[in-house]
Amino acid sequence: MADTETLIRDIVAAHPGTIEVFEQFGIDYCCHGALSLAEACRLADVDVNLVLERLAEIVTTVPSEEAPHWERASLRQIIGFIIHHHHEYTRRAIQAIRRGLSEVRAEHESAYPELAAVASIFNRLSQETLFHLAKEESGLFPRIEQLEMASRGERPAAAAAPGRAGEHSTIRVMMEDHDAAGAMVAEIRRLTGGYAPPAQAGAAHRRLYRELAEFERDLHRHVHLENNVLFPRALELERKLAEHRAASERLPLVG
Numbered sequence: 001m002a003d004t005e006t007l008i009r010d011i012v013a014a015h016p017g018t019i020e021v022f023e024q025f026g027i028d029y030c031c032h033g034a035l036s037l038a039e040a041c042r043l044a045d046v047d048v049n050l051v052l053e054r055l056a057e058i059v060t061t062v063p064s065e066e067a068p069h070w071e072r073a074s075l076r077q078i079i080g081f082i083i084h085h086h087h088e089y090t091r092r093a094i095q096a097i098r099r100g101l102s103e104v105r106a107e108h109e110s111a112y113p114e115l116a117a118v119a120s121i122f123n124r125l126s127q128e129t130l131f132h133l134a135k136e137e138s139g140l141f142p143r144i145e146q147l148e149m150a151s152r153g154e155r156p157a158a159a160a161a162p163g164r165a166g167e168h169s170t171i172r173v174m175m176e177d178h179d180a181a182g183a184m185v186a187e188i189r190r191l192t193g194g195y196a197p198p199a200q201a202g203a204a205h206r207r208l209y210r211e212l213a214e215f216e217r218d219l220h221r222h223v224h225l226e227n228n229v230l231f232p233r234a235l236e237l238e239r240k241l242a243e244h245r246a247a248s249e250r251l252p253l254v255g
């Protein structure tokens, strides 16, 4: 069981149902998954003992098999899930939220001036996110799949070839993009009072806030899967391939 020094990402990896607890307490389990529980609680200004109690409840009452255990999946399977679940959802949600924002702004912007600020941030967030998804799908993800194939001997280890810079810098840029997206979503949450529609809000306004809340929830899960599961495993694989190559280059030539 977790204690105050356990890393957030290890708690989620061991028991994915704990994501619900972190979401309830506003604890960042995706961009800051490398923090200990105590540090993350301090940042979120919540009582670590209270969080530990809730985590223990979840671990004892919710079977861990209910959520997928990514530690046992191949990197190709994880990438497939990210693209077909998170990337496809993100593209659909961006279209729906853009439509909702223009509809609600056209009717109610004078009554709710925060809508203009939300639209401006969402516009930037959606442009940067669409570019980010394309970078992952056309560059980083295929290279990670090649690394995995090379580690199984299914293709030459081109991705770990001498002189190649490796994926550290690309992954660092992707993680910086995640931080920026997380900050923009947090600002939208603040501007909307935690996605609470005003008492007089109509159906379109309420739907828009529900869609924005769902977008944040999905983004956190998506970033967690990349930052805390896929990227560390890809870097570890790359390191092992480079070691393997260096060891084989040291072998004396025979004959």
Ligand SMILES: [Fe+2]
Pocket: 082, 086, 087, 133, 136, 222, 226
């Ligand atoms: Fe992604």
Ligand SMILES: [Fe+2]
Pocket: 132, 136, 174, 178, 223, 226
């Ligand atoms: Fe990403």
